[in-house]
Amino acid sequence: MHRRHFLTAAIATSLLPLLHPRPGQAATDVVKPPRLQEGDRVAIVSPASATFLQEQVDIVVDAVRGLGLEPVLMPHAQARYGSLAGTDEQRAADINQSFADTSIAALLPITGGWGSSRLLPLLDYDTIRANPKILVGFSDITSLLLGIHAQTGLVTFHGPNGLTAWRPDQTEPFRQVLFSGESLTFRNQQAGDDGDRLMNTRFRLQTIIPGRAEGRLFGGNLTVLSGIVGSPYMPNLEGAILFLEDVGEETYRIDRLMTHLRLAGVFDQLAGFVFGQCVRCNPAGGFGSLTLEEVIWGHIEPLGIPAWYGAMIGHIEPMLTLPIGTRVAVESDRGTIQMLESAVI
Structure with a gap:
């Protein structure tokens, strides 16, 4: 092999772990998102299963307003592709757009179900890393919480989806952790x-x-x-x-x-x-x-x-x-x- 080709191949090989992290490899240092403040805008997204009832969407909108935040229903939040909330590309586009929009402070899924793992190869991790925001959810959202952290170092939150109860014993620790920055x-x-x-x-x-x-x-x-x-x-x-x-x-x-x-x-x-x-x-x-x-x-x-x-x-x-x-x-x-x-x- 020509020396130039050998060096080029060696450099490329050495960069592979950085371009495509190995399983279990930390992508970067831990990145913490800014805390929530009254009036912040929250993107309502559907990374997994579809929401078929308008009433359920309205309930999530009211919950966000009840927290003193401004709900932003993303373009494909009510889309449908079989049981999924739109195609993989549509659901990923809402996540990417939410992180790219500097006016949005947090992302809240309507529900879980199935489908979030399908989005992981489609997310714009450079944009997510450059625009840290609060992402909260549980159940199927687990794959987004872990995948985004693995690829960007962003601290994510295993917590309520939009359709959970939002009673005081849930809302208060949510506020303490995400608004006040307390260590509970x-x-x-x-x-x-x-x-x-x-x-x-x-x-x-x-x-x-x-x-x-x-x-x-x-x-x-x-x-x-x-x-x-x-x-x-x-x-x-x-x-x-x-x-x-x-x-x-x-x-x-x-x-x-x-x-x-x-x-x-x-x-x-x-x-x-x-x-x-x-x-x-x-x-x-x-x-x-x-x-x-x-x-x-x-x-x-x-x-x-x-x-x-x-x-x-x-x-x-x-x-x-x-x-x-x-x-x-x-x-x-x-x-x-x-x-x-x-x-x-």
């Missing part, structure tokens, strides 16, 4: 199902391995997160705190997803682990099935890292606003996630 400590509510029992019957803490750990917080929906493992859209989890939740999955499917993460080496990198709620995750086969607790303990207990089960995270209300990519401390004996820094500037 999250813990489970202590109350019975009907509020007057002597003992706590919901969101009970179970310690898997006692202890305290610090690291950057990542996580979200187990099914969605598992689907991007091995891609350039999975953040570097070395020394991280990972939280997981899911909905409507039989126990053997949770076992299959957790096994995938274990085989991929995800659990080996962690400093701490939190499992939230698995709503309607029932065993198939009755007594012939492992319980959900047995599945989680079986995968996590051998790691020997601080870990706990039963966090108020998942398809439940109130919906916590958890920062993705900032440093936290977890104490598995107490069941707490403590923010060690503000998530906004």
